[in-house]
Amino acid sequence: DAGVIQSPRHEVTEMGQEVTLRCKPISGHDYLFWYRQTMMRGLELLIYFNNNVPIDDSGMPEDRFSAKMPNASFSTLKIQPSEPRDSAVYFCASSLSGGAKGGELFFGEGSRLTVL
Amino acid sequence: GENVEQHPSTLSVQEGDSAVIKCTYSDSASNYFPWYKQELGKRPQLIIDIRSNVGEKKDQRIAVTLNKTAKHFSLHITETQPEDSAVYFCAGGGADGLTFGKGTHLIIQP
Numbered sequence: 001d002a003g004v005i006q007s008p009r010h011e012v013t014e015m016g017q018e019v020t021l022r023c024k025p026i027s028g029h030d031y032l033f034w035y036r037q038t039m040m041r042g043l044e045l046l047i048y049f050n051n052n053v054p055i056d057d058s059g060m061p062e063d064r065f066s067a068k069m070p071n072a073s074f075s076t077l078k079i080q081p082s083e084p085r086d087s088a089v090y091f092c093a094s095s096l097s098g099g100a101k102g103g104e105l106f107f108g109e110g111s112r113l114t115v116l
Numbered sequence: 117g118e119n120v121e122q123h124p125s126t127l128s129v130q131e132g133d134s135a136v137i138k139c140t141y142s143d144s145a146s147n148y149f150p151w152y153k154q155e156l157g158k159r160p161q162l163i164i165d166i167r168s169n170v171g172e173k174k175d176q177r178i179a180v181t182l183n184k185t186a187k188h189f190s191l192h193i194t195e196t197q198p199e200d201s202a203v204y205f206c207a208g209g210g211a212d213g214l215t216f217g218k219g220t221h222l223i224i225q226p
Contacts, residue, residue: 033213042218043160043205056213058117091159104150105214107159 006092006108014116018080021111023092024073031095033105034067034077038088049075082115089113118143120208122217130225135196137220139206140188146208149182149189154203154219163204164191196224 005024013019025032033048047057052069060067064083069075079086089110097103119142129135141149150165166173166180166189173180177196182189189208193200201224207214 035216043216045213045215048213059213104162104165105152105160107161109159 004092004094004106004108006090006111008111009109010112010114012114012116013082015083016081017115018078019082019086019113019115021077021090021092021113023075023077023108025075025092025094026106027073029094029096029106031097031103032069032075033093033095034075035091035093035107036088037091037110043091046077079113082113084115087113087115118146118208118215120206120215120217122206122220124220125218126221126223128223128225129196131196131198133196135191135193135200135222137191137204137206137222138188139190139208139217140186141208141215142187143208144184144187148214149180149206149208150214151180151191152205152207152216154205156202160205193222196222198224198226200224 007022030051034046036044036046046059047067048055049069065079067077089112091107091110093105093107095103095105122139127135147168151163152160153163154160164175164178164180166182168184177194179192203219203221205219206217
């Protein structure tokens with residue numbers, strides 16, 4: 001397996017634009033997580049899915065953020081409209097049994113977002 | 117929800133010395149505590165984990181200890197080497213979503 005695949009790797013956009021980040025989890029993994037990493041706040045859990053169903057989105061900062069998982073092999077994280085404070089590295093991770101139940105999280109390479 | 121505190125934020129040690137990173141957690145229901153290592157510009161990767169029914173676990177130069185009563189756990193790296201330089205994250209959780217500490221930047225001085 002190629003691991004968790006994220007795109008784009010880098011995105012530079014202007015404030016107010018829509019941003020869509022994409023993730024393909026490892027085949028067979030039932031859990032998918034979206035994390036945001038910044039120097040100030042570290043790794044923050046935004047939302048996670050189990051069997052394509054969103055389970056906990058309490059980490060999503062505000063209504064400008066939305067995430068979907070239309071099938072087991074694809075998820076998107078959308079920011080609309082984007083703001084400079086959204087600049088961060090966004091990681092997608094997948095797991096067989098849920099991160100806190102003892103399943104290793106396999107992270108993608110991350111999408112580095114810069115909002116000017 | 118779970119809150120994980122990690123200290124120190126930066127740790128500099130001489131090559132060959134030991135390094136210790138400490139974390140505390142708030143949710144007594146948490147029962148799984150992994151440690152992830154993130155090298156510069158790379159993704160976080162699991163290096164060791166411990167469950168709440170175990171007090172200590174060792175893997176070569178790396179060990180993790182857990183004190184459930186005090187709600188803290190620690191990462192110990194012995195005989196540090198240059199390739200140990202990275203950011204280390206502790207995490208905890210009892211439900212599905214892991215909560216990460218803010219990370220410790222470990223610097224190995226030659």
